[in-house]
Amino acid sequence: MTESQVTAPEQLVAVPVRHYGRYVSGVVVLVLLALLVRAFADAKNIHWEVFRRFLTVHNVLVGAWHTLEISVLAQLLGIALGIVVAVMRSSGNPVTGAVGWLYVWFFRGTPVLLQLFLWYNLGLVFPTILGHATPQIMTPFLAALLGLGINEGAYMAEIVRAGISAVDEGQTEAAQALGMRRGLLLRRVVLPQAMRVIIPPTGNEFINMLKTSSLAFAITYPELTRSVTDIYTNNLKIFELLFVAATWYLVITTVFTIGQFYLERRYARGSSRQLPPTPLQRLRAAVTR
Amino acid sequence: MVKAEGVHKSFGKLEVLKGIDLEVQPGEVCCLLGPSGSGKSTFLRCINHLEKVTAGRLSVDGELVGYRQQGDKLYELRERETAAKRAEIGMVFQRFNLFPHMTALGNVIEAPLHVRRTSKAEAIAQGTSLLARVGLSDKVDSYPAQLSGGQQQRVAIARALAMKPKLMLFDEPTSALDPELVGEVLDVMRGLAKDGMTMVVVTHEMGFARDVGDTVVFMDGGVVVEQGAPKQVINDPQHPRTKAFLGKVL
Numbered sequence: 227m228t229e230s231q232v233t234a235p236e237q238l239v240a241v242p243v244r245h246y247g248r249y250v251s252g253v254v255v256l257v258l259l260a261l262l263v264r265a266f267a268d269a270k271n272i273h274w275e276v277f278r279r280f281l282t283v284h285n286v287l288v289g290a291w292h293t294l295e296i297s298v299l300a301q302l303l304g305i306a307l308g309i310v311v312a313v314m315r316s317s318g319n320p321v322t323g324a325v326g327w328l329y330v331w332f333f334r335g336t337p338v339l340l341q342l343f344l345w346y347n348l349g350l351v352f353p354t355i356l357g358h359a360t361p362q363i364m365t366p367f368l369a370a371l372l373g374l375g376i377n378e379g380a381y382m383a384e385i386v387r388a389g390i391s392a393v394d395e396g397q398t399e400a401a402q403a404l405g406m407r408r409g410l411l412l413r414r415v416v417l418p419q420a421m422r423v424i425i426p427p428t429g430n431e432f433i434n435m436l437k438t439s440s441l442a443f444a445i446t447y448p449e450l451t452r453s454v455t456d457i458y459t460n461n462l463k464i465f466e467l468l469f470v471a472a473t474w475y476l477v478i479t480t481v482f483t484i485g486q487f488y489l490e491r492r493y494a495r496g497s498s499r500q501l502p503p504t505p506l507q508r509l510r511a512a513v514t515r
Numbered sequence: 516m517v518k519a520e521g522v523h524k525s526f527g528k529l530e531v532l533k534g535i536d537l538e539v540q541p542g543e544v545c546c547l548l549g550p551s552g553s554g555k556s557t558f559l560r561c562i563n564h565l566e567k568v569t570a571g572r573l574s575v576d577g578e579l580v581g582y583r584q585q586g587d588k589l590y591e592l593r594e595r596e597t598a599a600k601r602a603e604i605g606m607v608f609q610r611f612n613l614f615p616h617m618t619a620l621g622n623v624i625e626a627p628l629h630v631r632r633t634s635k636a637e638a639i640a641q642g643t644s645l646l647a648r649v650g651l652s653d654k655v656d657s658y659p660a661q662l663s664g665g666q667q668q669r670v671a672i673a674r675a676l677a678m679k680p681k682l683m684l685f686d687e688p689t690s691a692l693d694p695e696l697v698g699e700v701l702d703v704m705r706g707l708a709k710d711g712m713t714m715v716v717v718t719h720e721m722g723f724a725r726d727v728g729d730t731v732v733f734m735d736g737g738v739v740v741e742q743g744a745p746k747q748v749i750n751d752p753q754h755p756r757t758k759a760f761l762g763k764v765l
Binding site: 394396397399400401402403404405406407408410414415418419493 | 563565594595598599601602603604605606608610612613614615616625626629630671674675678
């Protein structure tokens with residue numbers, strides 16, 4: 227009461243709560259992090275020049291490329307299968323619905339590594355496919371693509387189904403009232419809106435896929451993990467080469483995380499009045515404030 | 516234009532429509548009134564087969580909707596045939612149901628482009644003039660989220676008109692609107708009525724029903740309680756249930 231008489235009200239300055247704890251915990255975390263980095267940097271048994279040399283060696287780059295290639299293709303196969311199965315399961319036809327359910331049940335219920343082995347060893351059951359010897363057709367690449375992609379389809383089916391059911395029923399009714407048939411209204415009205423719900427978990431799935439694809443090394447597909455293990459079984463620089471692989475995995479996932487942000491932003495069109503700012507815009511706002 | 520004979524509709528054990536008989540002449544504006552749960556929205560949705568009738572005949576422009584009669588059975592039509600009939604019946608919903616990922620113009624030209632397969636130039640020309648007709652020339656490129664409720668509902672009316680329907684269905688078109696936005700939507704509907712559009716309107720707007728309606732139908736408990744000219748039904752109701760309802764809303 228007495229203070230307000232001394233100062234004019236508009237000269238009173240509001241001070242937000244001070245978070246002293248944040249400074250303390252920040253310092254603690256930074257110190258721990260520095261100790262950890264130093265422990266690795268100083269470790270006599272890690273040769274960082276080996277790490278640097280192998281980071282861009284040809285076999286590693288080829289392995290990284292193969293990882294990227296198989297992951298993108300398998301994810302695309304998974305998305306396509308996921309949409310088909312999700313539509314099958316919500317179609318109202320009991321036969322296609324049951325087929326979709328069985329697909330999800332089997333491929334989600336067994337380990338992906340086991341599925342990779344199943345595809346790779348298909349020749350044991352069917353020695354020839356369309357007159358060709360199965361091993362000639364079922365290369366490690368194709369086995370990896372089918373194993374990873376069909377497995378992924380089972381997860382994508384659930385994601386797409388959740389996305390479709392998140393779209394308001396009134397959208398379907400409005401489209402039907404305009405004379406649209408099921409295929410058209412799914413393609414033009416429901417799926418574009420479901421995308422907003424589908425994209426974030428799909429990005430998650432793809433980043434999982436980048437790493438799950440390392441299992442394909444068990445069926446001799448020359449992806450990134452296999453490239454580095456091949457090298458370190460020769461030169462025994464195990465930790466250095468594992469760091470090389472880890473670095474490339476991080477590079478690829480980082481690039482795709484950024485891509486995902488812009489994709490989500492695009493599909494937010496129309497659902498919010500203002501799109502969220504890009505990191506660049508946020509940075510500019512923080513600097514000019 | 517619309518002819519209902521003994522239309523029944525049940526959801527499981529709940530019988531919502533218990534035999535509706537109703538006729539709407541071409542160019543007529545028919546307003547359906549009644550308390551909520553009386554079945555008026557359900558009946559409206561049966562007209563374009565968004566709900567399937569359980570029994571009875573319901574025809575639009577002389578053709579059964581969604582069914583083919585053979586003997587004493589009604590066989591449901593294939594989706595393609597039902598869709599073709601729906602394309603000739605415009606519908607406006609209580610909650611607008613605009614496509615949020617398309618602009619106002621995108622909403623209006625969507626069905627002409629992909630259902631009627633008109634050329635893009637023609638669809639855009641028609642869509643632009645329809646948006647002008649509902650007073651939204653300046654909102655052509657706005658997304659629904661950027662429009663007020665009244666503007667959204669006017670886009671929805673333009674979207675339905677773009678299919679050149681011979682019948683328009685309105686399902687409580689102003690019930691989700693702020694009071695001051697109701698007028699702009701009713702004005703558009705008045706204009707349509709004046710141009711001779713056949714309209715079936717479920718509404719709680721007594722003023723609209725009295726001024727614009729050619730007939731007023733009062734429904735309660737899944738049956739038509741009373742129908743006739745608006746002045747007669749609204750100003751001088753005969754049935755006690757009509758009297759009770761109007762006593763509360765007027």
